[in-house]
Amino acid sequence: xxxxxRRTGVEDAVAEQQEQAADDAMMTRIGQVIMLHRGGxxxxxxxxxxxxxxxxxxxxxxxxxxxxxxYMADTQDDPADELAWDLxxxxxxxxxxxxxxxxxxxxxxxxxxxxxxxxxxxxxxxKLGRSEAARxxxxxxxxxxxxxxxxxxxxxxxxAIGRLEVKLDAGEAGGGGPEGGAGPSREGPLGPPRQESP
Numbered sequence: 001x002x003x004x005x006r007r008t009g010v011e012d013a014v015a016e017q018q019e020q021a022a023d024d025a026m027m028t029r030i031g032q033v034i035m036l037h038r039g040g041x042x043x044x045x046x047x048x049x050x051x052x053x054x055x056x057x058x059x060x061x062x063x064x065x066x067x068x069x070x071y072m073a074d075t076q077d078d079p080a081d082e083l084a085w086d087l088x089x090x091x092x093x094x095x096x097x098x099x100x101x102x103x104x105x106x107x108x109x110x111x112x113x114x115x116x117x118x119x120x121x122x123x124x125x126x127k128l129g130r131s132e133a134a135r136x137x138x139x140x141x142x143x144x145x146x147x148x149x150x151x152x153x154x155x156x157x158x159x160a161i162g163r164l165e166v167k168l169d170a171g172e173a174g175g176g177g178p179e180g181g182a183g184p185s186r187e188g189p190l191g192p193p194r195q196e197s198p
Contacts, residue, residue, distance in 0.1 A: 026056070026064050034071050046075035063100055066092035066113070073120065083124040090117045114144040115157050122164055131168055138164055 029052060037045035049072040056064045066089050073085035093113050118141035125134035141161055148154035 026052070026061070027067065030064065030068050030071070037071070037075060042075050046072070049075060061100075062092045062095040065089075066096060070117070070120070073124075079124060079127040083121070083128065086117070086120045086124050090121065093117055111144065111147040112149075115141045115148055115161075118144060119157060119160055119164070126164060126167065131171075134164070134168060138168065 033048045069088035076082040118137045122134045122137035
């Protein structure tokens with residue numbers, strides 16, 4: 001019996017390693033599509049993201065859903081579609097645990113994702129001319145920045161919050177971001193930056 005218990009423990013460890021390898025493979029595949037998009041092939045990236053989204057599924061791993069939706073938003077032509085994907089990213093983040101995130105990025109806590117996620121939503125609502133919703137998410141982003149390190153990523157998020165606050169205060173809703181982008185950088189916890197609005 002003791003030998004069987006040990007075998008079960010080994011099988012469990014092997015199964016866990018296989019599961020982690022599959023998780024890493026999906027994150028690698030998502031990263032490859034991000035690079036395709038950065039290389040300028042927006043339509044192909046969008047198609048490949050949709051294929052990966054079908055594989056992951058609406059109830060799939062929250063880390064995969066959050067990351068994919070976060071970047072899929074940038075491949076959208078319509079600001080309403082961009083908003084829908086950013087809402088999916090936030091929803092998946094709300095299901096994500098620190099333990100699961102640590103399997104991918106050991107030094108990162110889930111709360112460090114929220115400044116960027118809320119900032120993205122604020123920028124989306126701003127583009128759609130929905131200033132109250134933009135202010136709500138901008139306030140949430142501002143309230144969550146304490147989770148960010150004092151590094152270039154944290155400074156970038158704080159600066160993007162400031163730029164969008166200025167635009168909202170000026171009442172320039174619906175015209176997209178200022179030169180250099182009102183929206184957040186996607187550099188950091190979820191990966192490379194999302195393209196900013198011109």
